[in-house]
Amino acid sequence: MAKEYDPKNIEGKWPARHRYAQALAGGQKEVDEYNPQKIEKRWQDHWEKSGIYQAEDDSKKPKYYALVEFPYPSGDGLHVGHVRSYTAMDIVSRKRRMEGFNVLYPIGWDAFGLPTENYAIKTGRQPREITKENTDTFRQQLKSLGLSFDWSREINTTDPKYYKWTQWIFLKFLEKGLAYKAKIPINWCPKDKIGLANEEVVDGHCERCGTPVEQKEKEQWMLAITKYADRLYDDLDTVDYPNRVKIQQKNWIGRSEGVLIKFDDIEIFTTRPDTIFGATFVVIAGKEDKFTGRFVTNPATKEKIPVWEAEYVMSDYGTGAIMGVPADDERDMVFAKKYDLPIVGEYKKAGFEDFGRKVTKYKLRDWVFSRQRYWGEPIPVIHCGKCGVVPVPEKDLPVELPKVEKYEPGPDGESPLANIPEFVNTPCLRCGGPARRETDVMPNWAGSSWYFLRYCDHENEKEFASMQNLKYWMQVDWYNGGMEHTVLHLLYSRFWNKFLYDLKLVSTSEPYKKRTSHGLILAEGGEKMSKSKGNVVNPDTIVKQFGADTLRLYEMFMGPFEQAIAWSEDALVGPRRFLERVWKLSGKTKELFTPYAMICQDVFEKTVEKVSDDIEKMAFNTAISQLMICSNALAKEDFIPTNDFKRFLQLLAPFAPHITEELWQLMGGKDSIHNSKWPKANWVSNPMFIDISVQINGKYRGVIMVKNIATEEEVKNTALSLPEIQKWLNGKEPKKVIVVPRKIISIVT
RNA sequence: GCCGGGAUGGCGGAAUUGGUAGACGCACACGACUCAAAAUCGUGCGGAGUAAUCCAUGAGAGUUCAAUUCUCUCUCCCGGCACCA
Numbered sequence: 001m002a003k004e005y006d007p008k009n010i011e012g013k014w015p016a017r018h019r020y021a022q023a024l025a026g027g028q029k030e031v032d033e034y035n036p037q038k039i040e041k042r043w044q045d046h047w048e049k050s051g052i053y054q055a056e057d058d059s060k061k062p063k064y065y066a067l068v069e070f071p072y073p074s075g076d077g078l079h080v081g082h083v084r085s086y087t088a089m090d091i092v093s094r095k096r097r098m099e100g101f102n103v104l105y106p107i108g109w110d111a112f113g114l115p116t117e118n119y120a121i122k123t124g125r126q127p128r129e130i131t132k133e134n135t136d137t138f139r140q141q142l143k144s145l146g147l148s149f150d151w152s153r154e155i156n157t158t159d160p161k162y163y164k165w166t167q168w169i170f171l172k173f174l175e176k177g178l179a180y181k182a183k184i185p186i187n188w189c190p191k192d193k194i195g196l197a198n199e200e201v202v203d204g205h206c207e208r209c210g211t212p213v214e215q216k217e218k219e220q221w222m223l224a225i226t227k228y229a230d231r232l233y234d235d236l237d238t239v240d241y242p243n244r245v246k247i248q249q250k251n252w253i254g255r256s257e258g259v260l261i262k263f264d265d266i267e268i269f270t271t272r273p274d275t276i277f278g279a280t281f282v283v284i285a286g287k288e289d290k291f292t293g294r295f296v297t298n299p300a301t302k303e304k305i306p307v308w309e310a311e312y313v314m315s316d317y318g319t320g321a322i323m324g325v326p327a328d329d330e331r332d333m334v335f336a337k338k339y340d341l342p343i344v345g346e347y348k349k350a351g352f353e354d355f356g357r358k359v360t361k362y363k364l365r366d367w368v369f370s371r372q373r374y375w376g377e378p379i380p381v382i383h384c385g386k387c388g389v390v391p392v393p394e395k396d397l398p399v400e401l402p403k404v405e406k407y408e409p410g411p412d413g414e415s416p417l418a419n420i421p422e423f424v425n426t427p428c429l430r431c432g433g434p435a436r437r438e439t440d441v442m443p444n445w446a447g448s449s450w451y452f453l454r455y456c457d458h459e460n461e462k463e464f465a466s467m468q469n470l471k472y473w474m475q476v477d478w479y480n481g482g483m484e485h486t487v488l489h490l491l492y493s494r495f496w497n498k499f500l501y502d503l504k505l506v507s508t509s510e511p512y513k514k515r516t517s518h519g520l521i522l523a524e525g526g527e528k529m530s531k532s533k534g535n536v537v538n539p540d541t542i543v544k545q546f547g548a549d550t551l552r553l554y555e556m557f558m559g560p561f562e563q564a565i566a567w568s569e570d571a572l573v574g575p576r577r578f579l580e581r582v583w584k585l586s587g588k589t590k591e592l593f594t595p596y597a598m599i600c601q602d603v604f605e606k607t608v609e610k611v612s613d614d615i616e617k618m619a620f621n622t623a624i625s626q627l628m629i630c631s632n633a634l635a636k637e638d639f640i641p642t643n644d645f646k647r648f649l650q651l652l653a654p655f656a657p658h659i660t661e662e663l664w665q666l667m668g669g670k671d672s673i674h675n676s677k678w679p680k681a682n683w684v685s686n687p688m689f690i691d692i693s694v695q696i697n698g699k700y701r702g703v704i705m706v707k708n709i710a711t712e713e714e715v716k717n718t719a720l721s722l723p724e725i726q727k728w729l730n731g732k733e734p735k736k737v738i739v740v741p742r743k744i745i746s747i748v749t
Numbered sequence: 750g751c752c753g754g755g756a757u758g759g760c761g762g763a764a765u766u767g768g769u770a771g772a773c774g775c776a777c778a779c780g781a782c783u784c785a786a787a788a789u790c791g792u793g794c795g796g797a798g799u800a801a802u803c804c805a806u807g808a809g810a811g812u813u814c815a816a817u818u819c820u821c822u823c824u825c826c827c828g829g830c831a832c833c834a
Contacts (some may be wrong), residue, residue: 244753245828251752251830258834270834317833324834330750331832363833483828557774559761563754564827571761574774622763625773632773643755687785693769698815700769738814744768748814 034583035715039210040658044146053097055104057457057469064101065473066093067452067512069489070108070155072444073134079529080142080537080555080567083483085518087552088561088618089480090147094459094654095615096377097148098678104473105148106455108155109135113444114192114208117375121407127375128403131158141540143550146657148674153458154660157447158375162454164398165464166446167380169496171391172503174381176518178224179369182388186368188216193409195220197368197443200488218413221370221379221440225495229253229362231509232494240514242562245486252487254363260319263358264296269318270363272328276300276355277347279323280336283309285315289339299322299355318361325532369443369490372415374407376441384428384435390714393429415439448489449496452476452511471507480514482520490515496687516618517692519564520638521555526566537736538569549575549656556620556655578628579652579659581635582652586663590639600633604644611651620655627652642667646677694719696728704745719745 047053068089071082093105111131120127135156142149155162173179186194189206200207224449225232233253236246258271263282270276284292286309295304303704312331313322318614321414326336326343336343352358370379378399382525391398402423407416417439450464456473457465480489497511522528523535530536542551553575559565607630614623630648634640646667653660653673664673692715694702702724706715716737719725729749736748 035830193831247753248829254830254833256833268834272834312834314833322812322834329834331834361833486829496762557761565761566763568775571775577789578774622773625763628773695768695815698813704771736814740768744815746768 005476005689006302017418024742029066034580034659036549036579037544039662040144040146040543040548043658043661044143047146047672047674048143048149048151050672051152052675053105054101054150054152055106056102057472058330059102061100061102063473064093064096064103065476065478066096066105067455067476067479068107069485070110070448070451071138072110072113072115073131073138074413075130075134075136075533079521079537080539080542081518081521081529082142083305083539083551084555084561085480085482086142087145087555088518088620089478090552091556091615091620091654092478093148094674095612095678097674098650098653098676100677103148104153104455105150106153106155106458107142107147107149107151108153108451108455109138109157109450110444110448111135111156111158112376112447114194114375114600117373118192121377126403127407128158131156144543145539145552148657153455155458157377157451157452159400161461163377163447165454165677166377166442166450167397167399168394168464169450169500170377170442170446171179171380171394173223173499174389174391176499176503178227179505180222181219182222183217183219184219184222184368185215186220187213188218189213190414193372194371194622195368195413197488198365212337216413220368223367223369223495225367225492226362226364228495228498229255229364231498232491235494235498235510235689239510239512241512242515242517245483245490245515245517248486248707249491252364252491256362257358257360258318259353259356259358261299261323261727263305263677264323264324266296267319268323269359270323272351273354273356274324274349275325275347276323276350278325278327278344279305280326280342280344281305282321283310283313283324283332284308284321284336285313286310289335291339300350300355308335308339308341316365317363319436351453369446371443372409372413372439374401374404374409374416375687376444377401377446378417379438379440379442379594381438382426382429382435383438384431384433386433387428387430387435388433390428396429397425401441415441416442432626445489445492448502449493450540451498452479452493453500453506455564461497465620467505467507474506475508475513476511478514479517480516480518483517486517504674508519517562519560519562522564522566524567524569529567530558542572546576547579547658548657549579553579553624553655557624559621561618575624579629579656582648583659583663584639585631585634585645586666588634588637588640589642589645589667592641592643600630600637600644603630603633604647605681606661607651608647608679612678615654624655627655649673650676650679656669690742692742694722694725695744697748698746701725701728708742712741715739715745719747 066089069085073492089105093103096103116127116130120130140269157163157166170179187198187201189209189211191209191211192206196206196213201213207211228446233250233255236249256271258269259273260267260269261273261276266282266284268282276298279298282296282305284307289310292307292309294307296307298304298305312335313320324332324336324341326333326341327345327347333343335341378401380397380399382390382392384390388673402420404416404420406419409416410418424437424439426435426437427433453465453470457469460466493511497506498509500506501509523533527533527535539551550572554559554572557575558571607626610626614620634648646664649660649664650673661673688708689705690708692706693700694704702722703719704722706718716739732749734747734749738746
């Protein structure tokens with residue numbers, strides 16, 4: 001349709017670079033047209049060269065550690081969802097720098113994982129090469145957005161210098177008995193040929209490919225996260241996370257207090273031991289419902305009650321056996337009715353521990369930590385027939401991933417590493433006899449479980465990070481990420497951090513002081529963006545057509561940050577037009593010898609206040625709206641004092657760093673605007689006269705202007721004397737008058 | 750089933766220690782500029798009515814001088830957990 005806004009038209013106009021005169025009263029200046037393509041790259045290069053976003057490990061300034069989830073560098077490139085999260089924390093980071101903090105806002109690559117490996121198998125290429133290509137693309141894309149990352153601290157989980165320490169931490173788990181091998185039924189995805197953690201199974205299907213998950217008995221490395229269940233649960237009270245995140249983690253850990261009670265040789269678990277006098281049968285976990293033919297004694301009533309097997313009792317929770325109290329439990333009732341078991345309606349209440357001892361049970365299971373795949377950190381142990389499991393000594397770390405020709409896992413799910421004799425066969429490091437290297441690798445959650453620590457000291461070759469740096473930088477002050485990581489990455493990394501804290505290797509028990517979550521960006525129409533549907537928006541296209549500042553502004557303006565929202569190509573022009581108006585406003589500035597705003601006083605001071613507050617609340621949409629209100633007000637003026645305009649630019653700078661830097665420099669700014677001091681409201685507006693609205697019977701009928709210091713009586717008299725109010729009173733005396741100081745007067749007739 | 754979050758113009762959304770509902774933006778309409786179009790600027794924009802005014806925040810009740818905001822009941826939508834004893 002011809003009517004539709006076509007960004008290509010704008011783009012096509014740039015090369016003309018014509019000038020237009022501003023016919024404005026009070027001062028005419030010629031202003032170049034706003035051209036993001038021209039200025040954005042230039043400032044990005046300049047910032048990089050001058051290193052203004054690099055954090056210092058030693059500084060007199062207070063520190064601030066802002067963190068976003070480092071991306072998995074997939075072949076699809078950067079997603080507009082990344083842009084939303086990264087821009088938000090970029091705004092916070094930039095504001096903090098302007099407030100005088102020494103800010104650490106780092107980035108890196110969480111690059112191990114299945115998609116790269118599968119792509120390597122398909123194309124017959126090396127995962128390393130593919131990862132290199134993808135990170136190069138991502139890096140270039142992120143840089144084009146003007147994010148204030150400290151690129152000097154870039155990390156990559158697939159770098160041997162990095163995973164050396166992932167392996168090292170694993171060995172600590174092993175040393176402390178928290179890593180162990182167990183033959184367990186695991187969730188097995190037959191398509192990906194990989195074992196899955198409970199957290200990776202969604203409704204019985206593989207989280208990645210959707211294939212129904214099978215159960216398979218396998219020897220697996222486990223991490224004993226359940227040992228930390230209580231602390232992971234209780235310490236949630238010490239951190240600032242959204243409530244829904246805390247609830248989800250608590251549900252996942254699934255702690256419940258109950259008692260173990262023996263019905264003869266069958267031990268049951270219950271959280272309601274008080275109902276034991278109503279227990280008329282015992283049920284143990286089984287594949288089908290059937291009577292076992294056995295009877296046991298109810299320790300409370302001393303009666304013989306039948307023992308049944310049933311599907312509805314789970315083998316892996318509690319003791320795998322329950323007492324059936326049909327009067328109190330709905331499921332027991334259904335079962336009792338179906339099989340005609342006795343139901344006792346009235347019974348005595350028992351005390352909590354009268355018949356058993358108190359225990360705490362969890363839904364949380366130990367973490368299945370090995371994968372029979374290639375593209376992951378090798379688990380650094382050796383199996384010796386004589387010595388058993390021998391950890392690889394620290395001096396031999398990292399155990400590097402060998403280059404191989406084929407990455408396909410074996411038909412029964414052996415790791416591809418098992419096919420490489422040079423890798424597998426190795427002398428035992430203890431006895432020197434023949435031994436086999438472990439061929440399993442770690443899950444893709446390993447590297448991300450501690451990456452926030454490495455940023456603090458990313459080049460350290462002696463430790464994963466020095467205590468000195470950790471003490472300075474940790475905790476992470478503000479961590480933003482996706483809701484989908486609530487029970488995976490977020491729980492795992494809290495666990496690793498606590499473990500390292502117990503070894504006195506990190507300085508804080510909780511890694512993240514504050515956590516927030518961004519909402520998903522959906523495709524136009526509200527569906528999820530996906531390659532197969534062809535509805536994915538590429539940030540590069542938007543940057544090219546509208547500029548990075550517009551994209552950033554749009555993503556922050558589109559709706560409440562924590563809410564899912566659909567992309568709208570049409571709406572992009574709003575922020576773009578706003579920036580163009582700001583650009584033009586610079587032509588109206590006038591050097592005045594006044595220290596503060598002479599015009600639009602109220603709007604100006606309100607903007608300083610609201611933008612400052614809203615950024616803290618992540619209410620970016622209303623902050624931008626206020627900036628628009630302010631620029632609209634400035635546009636109505638004949639001229640703008642330069643100092644005021646500069647303050648306006650400072651408020652806009654965290655959102656749109658390029659255009660503000662350009663205009664700041666044009667106004668004669670010496671240093672970068674991003675090193676300038678965040679504006680403060682000059683004064684709290686305290687006018688002589690204020691407006692008070694008048695309501696009659698709850699309906700708005702007019703407004704009066706009174707002295708700020710007017711008494712209730714004065715307000716009342718002023719209101720009642722107004723002719724338009726008298727009209728509504730119709731000569732009657734009001735029954736009641738309510739005066740809310742400085743706000744409203746309500747008259748009841 | 751249980752837990753959590755929602756429902757406001759054509760659209761995204763503002764406004765909560767209860768105090769003029771619809772800020773800001775998009776779309777749309779009209780006007781200015783232009784040979785014309787685009788862009789830009791100006792004006793309008795919840796519904797009804799010439800107007801005064803009335804009605805309107807998912808539905809219904811309640812508390813209050815005053816309810817999008819608080820309480821109760823219901824409907825629908827989204828997210829999480831799901832025989833967890």
